[in-house]
Amino acid sequence: MRHLNKLFVAALMVLGLNAQAQDEDNPWAISFGVNAVNTRFGAASEFGDQFSQYFQFDDWNILPSISYINVSRHVGDGFSFGLTGSVNKIDKIVTRTPGTQDYIRTDVDNLTYYGVDGMIKYGFLQKSWFNPFVHVGGGYTWIDDMGNGTVNGGVGINFWFSENVALTLQSTYKHTFEDQAEANVPRHIQHFAGLTFKFGGKDTDGDGIYDKDDACPEEPGLEKFQGCPDTDGDGIPDKDDACPQEAGLPEFQGCPDRDGDGIADKDDACPDVAGLSQFQGCPDGDSDGIADKDDKCPEVAGPKENGGCPWPDTDGDGVLDKDDLCPNVKGTAANRGCPEVTEEVIKRLNEFARTILFNSGKATFKEETMPVLNSMLAIFKEYPQAKFSVEGHTDSDGSNALNQTLSENRAAAVRNFLIEGGIASDRLMSTGYGETKPIATNKTAAGKAQNRRVEIKLIKE
Incomplete structure (x- = not known):
C-alpha cells in the first residue's frame, strides 16, 4: 500500500x-x-x-x-x-x-x-x-x-x-x-x-489557447484574435491582414496607402504617385485613357491600340497605317491605302503576257521570254493586295483534250513563276480554255500565233 x-x-x-x-x-x-x-x-x-x-x-x-x-x-x-x-x-x-x-x-x-x-x-x-x-x-x-x-x-x-x-x-x-x-x-x-x-489539451504554439479554439494553431498569438498574431501591431490579425509586415488601415485589410489615392499600396502599381483606380493607382497625364506607365507617348494623347501614341501614316496617302493594307506604298482610301489597278495597268500586263514564248507543245518557257516574265513580276509587286487570274489559250491544232491540258499547264507555269518571285499564292489563280476562245482565225499561221496566248485579268472582290 x-x-x-x-x-x-x-x-x-x-x-x-x-x-x-x-x-x-x-x-x-x-x-x-x-x-x-x-x-x-x-x-x-x-x-x-x-x-x-x-x-x-x-x-x-x-x-x-x-x-x-x-x-x-x-x-x-x-x-x-x-x-x-x-x-x-x-x-x-x-x-x-x-x-x-x-x-x-x-x-x-x-x-x-x-x-x-x-x-x-x-x-x-x-x-x-x-x-x-x-x-x-x-x-x-x-x-x-x-x-x-x-x-x-x-x-x-x-x-x-x-x-x-x-x-x-x-x-x-x-x-x-x-x-x-x-x-x-x-x-x-x-x-x-x-x-x-x-x-491532454493541445497547444502547439504555446500561446495559452488550445488548438481547437486557436485560429492560428501553428503561430503564437493573442487571445482577442483567437490565438492569431498581429505582427505589425495595426489591430488586424495577420490571418486577416493582407500586409502583415506593414501597419495599415482596416479599409485596406491592414495595408498602407502611401500616396493617399484610396488604393492600397499592395494593389497600387504606382504607390508613391497618386493616380486613378482604373489604372491601378497610376496617373494618366495626357488623359487618353492609358496610364502613363503604359503610355509610349505620355505627353500626347493617342489610342491604346498604338501604345498611347497617335497613329502614323508612313506613306502619306491619307490612310493611317492601322487601316492601310499597303502602309509603305501610296494608295487610295477607296482601296484601303493600296494603289488602284487601272485598265492601263491591265493593258500593260497583257501586252507582256501575249509575248510569252513557250517551247512547242510544252508548258516550259523559252529562254528569251524571261525578261518579259520579270517585267510582269515587277508590276504585280506594285499592287500587293490585288488579285489576278492567269488564263491560258491555244490554237486549234491537235485534239481538244490535248489543247485544254496544254492551256491549263501553261497558265499554271506563269502562276508558279510569279509565286516563286514573291507573289502570294492566294493572290493568283490560273485556268485554261484550250482552243475555245480564239481572238483570230485558226486558218492562217498569223491567226494561230495570236490564239496561242496568255491573258491577265483583275479579280474584283
Missing part, C-alpha cells in the same frame, strides 16, 4: 505540470482519493429503503489511504468514458435478518476488497464550477479470492477549484443478480472522495 501511495503522488505531480483546462479543452481526466464500502445499502429488501441508511457512517469500511484511481476520456456533449480501480479493507459486513427489517453487523477479519469498474458518465452544467453527474456501467469486484460481476449506477459532483482541478464526490451502487445469501460479493454502495485533474 505504501508503494501505491507513492504512485498516486507521482501522478499528482505530473498532472500539476500538464493539466490546463476541462472537458473538450482537456479531454483526459484522472481522479484519485479514498473510498468507502457500505454493505448495509445492498441489504434492504425494498429499493426505497436502500437510502434510509445512506449516511450510516458506522457501517462504512474505509481504508485510510489513497485507495482508488479513475482515468476517463471526454467524448463530447457532456459524455465521458472511464475506468476505476479501487482497493479497501472489509472489517464489517451488514446483513438483514430474513423476514424482518433488522440488520446485523458482522465483524470480519480485514477482508481484502478489489474493484475494477467501467462507467459511462454524463455531466451537467459543463462550464460551471458546480458540475453534477450521473453514471452507469459495470465491473467486477472481489472480496479476498471470491468475486462477482456487478451492474453499477450512481451520482456524483465535481467542485472545480480552477479550470483543471476539482474535488469529486461520488456514490456508486453495485448490484449483483445473485441471491444475497449466496453471492460471493454482497450488493453494496461504494463512496468516493478525491481530486480530479483534467489534462
Whole structure:
C-alpha cells in the first residue's frame, strides 16, 4: 500500500505540470482519493429503503489511504468514458435478518476488497464550477479470492477549484443478480472522495489557447484574435491582414496607402504617385485613357491600340497605317491605302503576257521570254493586295483534250513563276480554255500565233 501511495503522488505531480483546462479543452481526466464500502445499502429488501441508511457512517469500511484511481476520456456533449480501480479493507459486513427489517453487523477479519469498474458518465452544467453527474456501467469486484460481476449506477459532483482541478464526490451502487445469501460479493454502495485533474489539451504554439479554439494553431498569438498574431501591431490579425509586415488601415485589410489615392499600396502599381483606380493607382497625364506607365507617348494623347501614341501614316496617302493594307506604298482610301489597278495597268500586263514564248507543245518557257516574265513580276509587286487570274489559250491544232491540258499547264507555269518571285499564292489563280476562245482565225499561221496566248485579268472582290 505504501508503494501505491507513492504512485498516486507521482501522478499528482505530473498532472500539476500538464493539466490546463476541462472537458473538450482537456479531454483526459484522472481522479484519485479514498473510498468507502457500505454493505448495509445492498441489504434492504425494498429499493426505497436502500437510502434510509445512506449516511450510516458506522457501517462504512474505509481504508485510510489513497485507495482508488479513475482515468476517463471526454467524448463530447457532456459524455465521458472511464475506468476505476479501487482497493479497501472489509472489517464489517451488514446483513438483514430474513423476514424482518433488522440488520446485523458482522465483524470480519480485514477482508481484502478489489474493484475494477467501467462507467459511462454524463455531466451537467459543463462550464460551471458546480458540475453534477450521473453514471452507469459495470465491473467486477472481489472480496479476498471470491468475486462477482456487478451492474453499477450512481451520482456524483465535481467542485472545480480552477479550470483543471476539482474535488469529486461520488456514490456508486453495485448490484449483483445473485441471491444475497449466496453471492460471493454482497450488493453494496461504494463512496468516493478525491481530486480530479483534467489534462491532454493541445497547444502547439504555446500561446495559452488550445488548438481547437486557436485560429492560428501553428503561430503564437493573442487571445482577442483567437490565438492569431498581429505582427505589425495595426489591430488586424495577420490571418486577416493582407500586409502583415506593414501597419495599415482596416479599409485596406491592414495595408498602407502611401500616396493617399484610396488604393492600397499592395494593389497600387504606382504607390508613391497618386493616380486613378482604373489604372491601378497610376496617373494618366495626357488623359487618353492609358496610364502613363503604359503610355509610349505620355505627353500626347493617342489610342491604346498604338501604345498611347497617335497613329502614323508612313506613306502619306491619307490612310493611317492601322487601316492601310499597303502602309509603305501610296494608295487610295477607296482601296484601303493600296494603289488602284487601272485598265492601263491591265493593258500593260497583257501586252507582256501575249509575248510569252513557250517551247512547242510544252508548258516550259523559252529562254528569251524571261525578261518579259520579270517585267510582269515587277508590276504585280506594285499592287500587293490585288488579285489576278492567269488564263491560258491555244490554237486549234491537235485534239481538244490535248489543247485544254496544254492551256491549263501553261497558265499554271506563269502562276508558279510569279509565286516563286514573291507573289502570294492566294493572290493568283490560273485556268485554261484550250482552243475555245480564239481572238483570230485558226486558218492562217498569223491567226494561230495570236490564239496561242496568255491573258491577265483583275479579280474584283
